[in-house]
C-alpha cells in the first residue's frame with residue numbers, strides 16, 4: 570500500500586498531531602504542550618484532545634479556510650526558534666477570542682522530527698528507522714514520508730483531496746516551509762486546475778539561492794524553486810528586501826522577479842505598490858494569489874523575535890494594507906506566515922508579545938482575505 574491508497578483523513582491522522590503538538594517532546598515541554606492543547610480544544614484529557622482534533626479533521630471536507638502548523642526550524646540558517654511559533658501564536662490568540670483563527674478549521678500540526686528537513690536528504694536506512702519510530706507497523710503508514718517539508722506537502726495535497734476549494738494557511742516554522750506551501754498550491758491550482766498564480770513575498774532577504782552549501786531546500790532557496798515553478802516569468806514579486814549580497818537589478822535581470830526593496834516600499838506606500846503589482850499580475854494573466862509573509866520583512870521595531878532580524882524594514886500597516894489590496898483583486902488561494910521565533914526576543918521590552926501581535930495581525934489578513 571502507498572500513501573495514495575488510504576483515505577485522506579486517515580493519512581492526515583497519521584502525519585499530523587493535534588494543534589500545538591507538532592514539536593516532539595518527552596519530558597521537558599510536555600506539561601506546557603498538554604496545557605495548551607487542553608485549552609485550545611476545551612478538553613480535560615489527552616484522549617479528549619485527540620477526539621476533538623479528529624472531529625476537526627472530519628469537518629475539513631466542508632472547510633473554506635484551514636490552518637496547518639509546521640513547527641520546524643531545521644531549514645533555518647542563523648538563529649533557530651521558529652519551531653515554537655505555531656504553539657506560541659495559538660497560545661497568544663487564546664486570549665483574543667475574536668480573532669478570525671477561531672472561525673476556521675485548525676488541522677493541527679505536521680509531526681516534526683527535529684533533526685530532519687527533507688526526505689531527499691536522507692539515506693534509505695534513516696527513512697526506514699524514522700518511519701518505524703513514527704508509525705510503527707501501521708499498514709496504512711507504509712510509504713509515508715518522515716521529514717517536515719515532505720509531510721507538509723503531503724498534508725496539503727490531502728487537504729485539497731478532501732476540499733478542492735480549501736484555502737490552507739501554513740504557519741511556520743522557518744521559511745523552508747514556504748516551499749511545500751507554494752508547491753502544493755501550484756500543483757493544485759496551476760497544474761491541475763489551470764489557474765495562474767501570482768506570488769507576493771514579503772521578506773528582508775531574497776531567498777533566491779538555487780542551493781545553499783549544497784542544500785536544495787532551505788530558508789534561503791525556497792523562492793528560487795518557487796520562481797522556477799512559475800517559469801521565471803515575472804509572477805514573483807518581493808517586497809521589503811534589504812539584506813542581500815547582490816543588488817536589486819541582479820535578481821531582476823537574472824531571474825525575472827520584481828523586487829521592491831524596503832526603502833522604496835516605505836517611500837511609495839501600499840496604494841501605489843498595490844497598483845503596480847495588480848497591473849503587473851493582470852498583464853501576466855494571474856488569476857489567483859499566494860502570499861508568503863516572512864515576518865523579517867517587517868521592521869525589527871514590530872517583529873524583533875525572528876531568526877535573522879534586519880533594521881530598516883516595512884511597517885505592519887504597509888504589509889497588511891498591501892496584502893489586502895492585492896487580495897481584493899486576485900483571490901487568495903494559499904499563504905504562509907513564517908520565521909516568527911518567540912524564544913529569540915532576547916529579553917527586549919515588550920517582546921515577544923509585540924512580534925506575536927504583529928504575527929496575529931498578519932494571520933488575520935491571510936484568513937480574512939481567504940474568506941474565513
Ligand SMILES: [Mn+2]
Pocket residue numbers: 744772774776788863
Ligand atoms: Mn524568508
